[in-house]
Amino acid sequence: FYYIQPVWRYEEPQRGRLREFWQAGVELIGVPGAPGDAEVLAVLINSLRKVGLSSFKVHVNDRRLVEALLHWLGVPPALVPSALRVIDKLERRGAEYVESALAPMVPDKSRLKKFIELLGNDPLQIRLPDELPATAKEAVGELEELVRELEDGYGLARFVRLDLSVVRGLDYYTSLVYEAKTPLGGELGSVAGGGRYDDLIRLVGGPQVPATGMAIGVERLIEALRAEGALAPRSGRTGYYVVPVTPQFRLYAIRVAEKLRAKGEKVVVELMGRKLASALEAADKLGCKYAVIVGQREVESGILTVRDLEAWKEEKIPLNLLVGS
Incomplete structure (x- = not known):
């Protein structure tokens, strides 16, 4: 065996x-x-x-x-x-x-x-x-x-x-x-x-x-x-790190993550309750390409804050565009 x-x-x-x-x-x-x-x-x-x-x-x-x-x-x-x-x-x-x-x-x-x-x-x-x-x-x-x-x-x-x-x-x-x-x-x-x-x-x-x-x-x-020198070089950052800014938005963050996973994306949800700065640092260490921030405004508007952790740029993207539905 x-x-x-x-x-x-x-x-x-x-x-x-x-x-x-x-x-x-x-x-x-x-x-x-x-x-x-x-x-x-x-x-x-x-x-x-x-x-x-x-x-x-x-x-x-x-x-x-x-x-x-x-x-x-x-x-x-x-x-x-x-x-x-x-x-x-x-x-x-x-x-x-x-x-x-x-x-x-x-x-x-x-x-x-x-x-x-x-x-x-x-x-x-x-x-x-x-x-x-x-x-x-x-x-x-x-x-x-x-x-x-x-x-x-x-x-x-x-x-x-x-x-x-x-x-x-x-x-x-x-x-x-x-x-x-x-x-x-x-x-x-x-x-x-x-x-x-x-x-x-x-x-x-x-x-x-x-x-x-x-x-x-x-x-x-x-x-x-x-x-x-036999390891293939890493292809750069990939995937998403979804961060609920407070515990009350955790379930919404999980739903966002599940929709991204359904597209075949690699997704990690922040479940440790860390503050935003610490969560973004964790996402950076994991090599994630994007951090999706979920707070009160995002839940009410359906427009998510997406931060590019490589270029360190931030933009607002509607949920349906982000998850392709």
Whole structure:
């Protein structure tokens, strides 16, 4: 299934990280392994291409590889979730921060140096420690299968980069994880992300069902498109903002708005009870072309005061001419 909706998080607002933001995502439930993951990744890649984003790569990893490396480092199992959250900050905070934050968890500092050097590399192109458990070998095999699936089935492998540093900051991911990144990098963060969460449905009371999914951060995507110059320029001001000067004229203002809407116009009615100056300021910020002012004289005469918010000119227009009836 898919969704496009607002979501919330408890966080200090900053560029690319808002407390309320929009996500567009898909979840594929019941399909295990590379076939399901490749299908969702293809939806993500093609969605970004369709809206005009050209400079991006989807950085892909398997968390089981990093968890195996943390075990090789000697990180206690109880601290693995904390260690993964530290690694997730690599792009924003840098390798020195990650090394210093992991150091208290790692008894062998020489291995820690080696681990930091491995981060960011393609796990299929480097030599991993021989002591890693079987789960690491399974993860490597599934990454190879995923790349083949994306290349031979979808022709999209060129948009993917295997990257050992990608872990995602949420604990429910069980294997595959990925983030779509642009040249803005850590300045903006990833524009999309996702992965496999085969245990999550069981953890919230459902059956054991394999599942994989992704979500696009809409505001981040818009910012990335704007940075590329890929957003179509705005066509200028449009629509009407209808302002009753006092609450007693609200219903009349709504009737005017409904007649304009029947013509296909975009119309906002001032319902906050703001004074005229504040209402006109709100209309200006919304990018409305015209403000229609409704007061005693307008209601009695049927001639409305219409202010052009672009030219900042005002004229009197009969209601029947304004609404075309």
